[in-house]
Amino acid sequence: MATEAETADEADAYAELTERLERVTAIQGAGGVLGWDQQVMMPRGGTPARSKQLSVLSSMGHDVLTDDRTGELLDQCEELDLDEDRAAVVREARREYERGTAVPRDLVEELSRTSSEALSAWEEAKANDDFEAFAPHLETQVELKREYAEHIDPDRDAYAVLFEDYEPCLPLERAEEILTELKETLVPMIDEIRASDADVTTDAFSGTFDTDAQEELSRDVLSTLGYDWDRGRLDVSTHPFTSGNQFDCRVTTRFDESDPLGALMATVHEFGHAYYNLGLPREHYGTPLGESRDLSVHESQSRLWENHVGRSAPFWELVMPTVREHFPDVDASVEEAYQSANQVYEDNLIRVEADELTYHLHIVIRFEIEKALIAGELDVADVPEVWNEKYEEYLGIRPETDAEGCLQDIHWSHGNFGYFPTYSLGSVMATQLFDAAEDDIDDLDGEIRDGEFGDLQDWLRENIHRHGAKYETNELVKRATGEDFTADYFTDYVTSKYGELYDLEESV
Amino acid sequence: MATEAETADEADAYAELTERLERVTAIQGAGGVLGWDQQVMMPRGGTPARSKQLSVLSSMGHDVLTDDRTGELLDQCEELDLDEDRAAVVREARREYERGTAVPRDLVEELSRTSSEALSAWEEAKANDDFEAFAPHLETQVELKREYAEHIDPDRDAYAVLFEDYEPCLPLERAEEILTELKETLVPMIDEIRASDADVTTDAFSGTFDTDAQEELSRDVLSTLGYDWDRGRLDVSTHPFTSGNQFDCRVTTRFDESDPLGALMATVHEFGHAYYNLGLPREHYGTPLGESRDLSVHESQSRLWENHVGRSAPFWELVMPTVREHFPDVDASVEEAYQSANQVYEDNLIRVEADELTYHLHIVIRFEIEKALIAGELDVADVPEVWNEKYEEYLGIRPETDAEGCLQDIHWSHGNFGYFPTYSLGSVMATQLFDAAEDDIDDLDGEIRDGEFGDLQDWLRENIHRHGAKYETNELVKRATGEDFTADYFTDYVTSKYGELYDLEESV
Structure with a gap:
C-alpha cells in the first residue's frame, strides 16, 4: 500500500515542508519574545515559570523539525527539479534537520542541564576570581561538546563541526586563515601604536552623563x-x-x-x-x-x-x-x-571594551585556546596560564586575575565553542562590504x-x-x-585609518 | 500484545498526565506572555509574525491536550483510587479534554477566522455607528456558536453549554437566579436614587490630572x-x-x-x-x-x-x-x-464606566439578549431596538446611537456569548466573601x-x-x-451602603 508520503505530489511535498518550517520559526520566534521579555521586562521572580515555558518551546520546535515526516518531505523535495529559491530552502532545511536528528535527545538535555549549572558556577567563579571552581564545569562542557560533534560527524575535526553551529557555510580553514592574517597584521601594528607618540585625544567624553x-x-x-x-x-x-x-x-x-x-x-x-x-x-x-x-x-x-x-x-x-x-x-x-x-x-584586558584593532586579538586568543581544548591538546587546568601568556605575547599586557582573564566571557559556560571567531569574521566582512x-x-x-x-x-x-x-x-x-571573502580590505582599512591616527610608518 | 497504556502502572499514568498538563500550561503561558507583549510592548508592525506565533502556540496546546494519549491517561487515572487533590486534577483535565475533543478542528478554525473578521467589522461599525454593517458578522458568530454548543452536547440548552466556557462549574440556572435577584433589587433602587435629593459629592476629582x-x-x-x-x-x-x-x-x-x-x-x-x-x-x-x-x-x-x-x-x-x-x-x-x-x-450608557449598582443592569441586559439570540428567540436585526428598550425599562435611559448602545462591547464580535454574566456573579461573590x-x-x-x-x-x-x-x-x-453561593449579601450590602449614601427609605 502506498504511504501518504509516496502519493503526495511534488507541490504538496514542498508546501508541507515550508508549512512545517514556518511552524518551527513561529515556535522559535515565540521563544525569542520570551527571551527578550526575560532580559528586559520580566520581574525576577518569574524565572521558574519562564524556564519551563522556554524549555517546552525549545523541545517542541526540535520535535517538529526532527520529526520523521520532515525527513520524508526533504527526501521527496530533493528529488524535485526546484528553482533556485526553493532549492535553497530545501538545502537549509536539510542542514538543520541533519544536525537536529544527529544528536540524541539525552545528550541535548544533558548539555542544557550542565550548561545551566556551569553558568551559575561561572558567575560565582568570576565574582570570586576562582578558576578552579569553574574548571570541572568547563571540563564537562568540553567533553560533552566533543561527544556532540562526534554524533554529527565522527570523521571530521570536532572543532570544525562545532564551528558550524554558528557559521555553517564557511569552512573553518578559511576562518582560520583570516584570523591568522588578523594576528599577523595587528600584533605588530598595536606594538607600533604603543610606541607612537601621536597626540590622540582620548577624553572628549569625560565626566558624568545623565x-x-x-x-x-x-x-x-x-x-x-x-x-x-x-x-x-x-x-x-x-x-x-x-x-x-x-x-x-x-x-x-x-x-x-x-x-x-x-x-x-x-x-x-x-x-x-x-x-x-x-x-x-x-x-x-x-x-x-x-x-x-x-x-x-x-x-x-x-x-x-x-x-x-x-x-x-x-x-x-x-x-x-x-x-x-x-x-x-x-x-x-x-x-x-x-x-x-x-x-x-x-592596556585593556576586556574584550567587550576593546577597540577596532585589539578586539581581534582578544578573539584570536579565545579561538586558539578553545580549538586546543576541543582537540585535547590543552588541559582545562592550564587555560589560565596559556591565556595570560597569549595576552602578554599578542597584546603586551597580562591579566592579574582570572576574573579579568579567562573568566571574563560567558560563552564557554554555555559550551559555545566556535562562536568567538564569528565576531572577527563579521568585522572583516563588514570592511569588505563597506568598501x-x-x-x-x-x-x-x-x-x-x-x-x-x-x-x-x-x-x-x-x-x-x-x-x-x-x-x-x-x-x-x-x-x-x-x-571571495577576504581579509585584504580589513588590512588596508586599519593600516590606513590607524596609520593616519597614530602617525605610523606604514600609513598610506 | 499489551499496549504501552495497558502496562503502565498507576503512578506512571498520573505522572504522565500531569507532565502533559504542565506542558499545556507552559504553552498557554507562553501565549499569555506574547499576548501581554502584543498589548503593552509590541510595535504595531509586529502583528503578522505575532498572529502566526499565537496561532501556532494555540494549536499546539490544543494538540497536546486533545491527543489520544491524554484520553488513555484520563481513562486509566479514573480507575485509580486517587486522593482528593489528584482526583480534582483528573476531574478538571477530563473537562478540558472533553471540550477540546468535542469540537471539530475545522469549526475551531472557522470561529477563529470569522471572529477575527468580526472584530474588524465591529471596530468599524462602532466608529461609524453602523449596526447593519456588523449584523451579518454577529449572525455568523451566533450560528457558529450554536453549532459549537451542539458538538459539545446536543441534548442541552446551547446557551448553558456556552456559559460553561467561562464558568464551567456553576449551573446556568443558579447564575440566572442571581441575575434575576439583582435586577429585582436594583431596578427600583436606581429609580429611588434618581428621585433622591441627597447631596452626594460627585466632583471631588475634577480638573486635569497629570x-x-x-x-x-x-x-x-x-x-x-x-x-x-x-x-x-x-x-x-x-x-x-x-x-x-x-x-x-x-x-x-x-x-x-x-x-x-x-x-x-x-x-x-x-x-x-x-x-x-x-x-x-x-x-x-x-x-x-x-x-x-x-x-x-x-x-x-x-x-x-x-x-x-x-x-x-x-x-x-x-x-x-x-x-x-x-x-x-x-x-x-x-x-x-x-x-x-x-x-x-x-445617566451613564456605558458598561465600563458604570458604578457598583447600575453595572449589573448593563450585564442583565446583555445576558437576556445573548440568551435569546442563541435560543433563536431574537433576530440579530432586532438587537438594537431590544437593547434600547431594555435600557429604558431597567435604567431609565435610552441610547441615541448604537455606538453607545449595543455596539459598545467587544465580546460578541469574539462570539463570547455567556461571558458577561461572570462579571456580575463575581461582584456578588465578592460581597459574600468579604462579609x-x-x-x-x-x-x-x-x-x-x-x-x-x-x-x-x-x-x-x-x-x-x-x-x-x-x-x-x-x-x-x-x-x-x-x-452556598447567594446574592443575599449583595442585596444587603447595596441596600445598606447606597441607602445611607442616598438617604433611601429602605436604608438599614
Whole structure:
C-alpha cells in the first residue's frame, strides 16, 4: 500500500515542508519574545515559570523539525527539479534537520542541564576570581561538546563541526586563515601604536552623563540612521542585544554615566543587527528565504554600522550637534570626538571594551585556546596560564586575575565553542562590504555627513538583506562585492585609518 | 500484545498526565506572555509574525491536550483510587479534554477566522455607528456558536453549554437566579436614587490630572495593598488587564487626564486579579491545583479589592494623604472623595464606566439578549431596538446611537456569548466573601484604615487562593463562607451602603 508520503505530489511535498518550517520559526520566534521579555521586562521572580515555558518551546520546535515526516518531505523535495529559491530552502532545511536528528535527545538535555549549572558556577567563579571552581564545569562542557560533534560527524575535526553551529557555510580553514592574517597584521601594528607618540585625544567624553539624556541621544541617533520605530523598540538590558524578525525587531543597550561613547556605539551596533532582520523579505517569513544568514554575516551588519559608519569622521560631523544638544557641557571638537571614538586601548584586558584593532586579538586568543581544548591538546587546568601568556605575547599586557582573564566571557559556560571567531569574521566582512558600497555610491562619506543613509540602506537591502539565507556565506559576499571573502580590505582599512591616527610608518 | 497504556502502572499514568498538563500550561503561558507583549510592548508592525506565533502556540496546546494519549491517561487515572487533590486534577483535565475533543478542528478554525473578521467589522461599525454593517458578522458568530454548543452536547440548552466556557462549574440556572435577584433589587433602587435629593459629592476629582503623577499614585497604592513587585509590573494598555501566573503576574491600567478615579479603581481591580494568581500554590504550577478557578471566582477577587476595599470609607481615609501628595490641588475631604468614588451614574450608557449598582443592569441586559439570540428567540436585526428598550425599562435611559448602545462591547464580535454574566456573579461573590472575611477578622475596617492588609490577604490566601481549581465554584464559596453561593449579601450590602449614601427609605 502506498504511504501518504509516496502519493503526495511534488507541490504538496514542498508546501508541507515550508508549512512545517514556518511552524518551527513561529515556535522559535515565540521563544525569542520570551527571551527578550526575560532580559528586559520580566520581574525576577518569574524565572521558574519562564524556564519551563522556554524549555517546552525549545523541545517542541526540535520535535517538529526532527520529526520523521520532515525527513520524508526533504527526501521527496530533493528529488524535485526546484528553482533556485526553493532549492535553497530545501538545502537549509536539510542542514538543520541533519544536525537536529544527529544528536540524541539525552545528550541535548544533558548539555542544557550542565550548561545551566556551569553558568551559575561561572558567575560565582568570576565574582570570586576562582578558576578552579569553574574548571570541572568547563571540563564537562568540553567533553560533552566533543561527544556532540562526534554524533554529527565522527570523521571530521570536532572543532570544525562545532564551528558550524554558528557559521555553517564557511569552512573553518578559511576562518582560520583570516584570523591568522588578523594576528599577523595587528600584533605588530598595536606594538607600533604603543610606541607612537601621536597626540590622540582620548577624553572628549569625560565626566558624568545623565542616563536619561544618553537614552534620548540613542533614540535620536537611531532615528537618524533610519530605525523604523513602527517595527522596533529601544530598551535597556545588562548586555545589549537584538531580538526579532522582519516585522518586529527590537534593540537594547545599556547606559553607564561615565561612558556615553560605549552606550552610543552599542546602540549603533545593535541597530546594524536589527536593520538586517528588518530588511529580510516579509513574504518569506518562516522559511530560510526570510531568515538571516548566520552569525558572521549578522555581525558584518552590526560592525558595518558601528565601525564604518559610527566610528567614521563624517558620522562625528553629523552627530556632534545632537550630542551637544543633549550634553551642552561637551566642548570637544568633531576631530577630538572622532579620535576618542577611535582610540586604541592598548592596556585593556576586556574584550567587550576593546577597540577596532585589539578586539581581534582578544578573539584570536579565545579561538586558539578553545580549538586546543576541543582537540585535547590543552588541559582545562592550564587555560589560565596559556591565556595570560597569549595576552602578554599578542597584546603586551597580562591579566592579574582570572576574573579579568579567562573568566571574563560567558560563552564557554554555555559550551559555545566556535562562536568567538564569528565576531572577527563579521568585522572583516563588514570592511569588505563597506568598501564595495563605497565603490557603488558616489559620495558615501558626504551622505553620512549629511545624515543621508538611503543609498547605503538600499545597497545593503539589495546586496544582503533581501536574499535571506538563499546564498551561502562566501557566495553572498562574492555577489555583493565581486570577490571571495577576504581579509585584504580589513588590512588596508586599519593600516590606513590607524596609520593616519597614530602617525605610523606604514600609513598610506 | 499489551499496549504501552495497558502496562503502565498507576503512578506512571498520573505522572504522565500531569507532565502533559504542565506542558499545556507552559504553552498557554507562553501565549499569555506574547499576548501581554502584543498589548503593552509590541510595535504595531509586529502583528503578522505575532498572529502566526499565537496561532501556532494555540494549536499546539490544543494538540497536546486533545491527543489520544491524554484520553488513555484520563481513562486509566479514573480507575485509580486517587486522593482528593489528584482526583480534582483528573476531574478538571477530563473537562478540558472533553471540550477540546468535542469540537471539530475545522469549526475551531472557522470561529477563529470569522471572529477575527468580526472584530474588524465591529471596530468599524462602532466608529461609524453602523449596526447593519456588523449584523451579518454577529449572525455568523451566533450560528457558529450554536453549532459549537451542539458538538459539545446536543441534548442541552446551547446557551448553558456556552456559559460553561467561562464558568464551567456553576449551573446556568443558579447564575440566572442571581441575575434575576439583582435586577429585582436594583431596578427600583436606581429609580429611588434618581428621585433622591441627597447631596452626594460627585466632583471631588475634577480638573486635569497629570498622568505621570497618576501612575505614581497607582504604584504607591499597589505597594500599599501588598503587590509583590518582584513578581509583577504595572504598565499601560488601552484596556486594563492582568496576565500571568504565581511567579510573574502583571497588571496594566490606563490613564485619562480628566479621570484619575477611573485609573485608580482600574488599578485596584487588576491588583485583585493579580493577587489571586500570585497566591496560587507554586508547587502545583502547571496542574489545575496551581491554576485559578474560573471567571466568576476570578472576578470576585478583583471586585473584592475594587469595591469592598477600594470604594470603602476606610480606604479613602487611608489613601487621601497619598492622593494629596501627588495632587496637592485636590482639596476634597475624605468624605467627599468617598462619595465621588461611589456616586451612582444614573445617566451613564456605558458598561465600563458604570458604578457598583447600575453595572449589573448593563450585564442583565446583555445576558437576556445573548440568551435569546442563541435560543433563536431574537433576530440579530432586532438587537438594537431590544437593547434600547431594555435600557429604558431597567435604567431609565435610552441610547441615541448604537455606538453607545449595543455596539459598545467587544465580546460578541469574539462570539463570547455567556461571558458577561461572570462579571456580575463575581461582584456578588465578592460581597459574600468579604462579609465572611469581616466576620473572621476582628476589625477589618480599622485595618484597612491603617493600611494593614495582612489579615485580609491571609484570609483570601487560606480560603481561596491556595486551593487553585481543587474545588468547584459553589464548594469553594461554601468552604470559605459556610454557605452556598447567594446574592443575599449583595442585596444587603447595596441596600445598606447606597441607602445611607442616598438617604433611601429602605436604608438599614
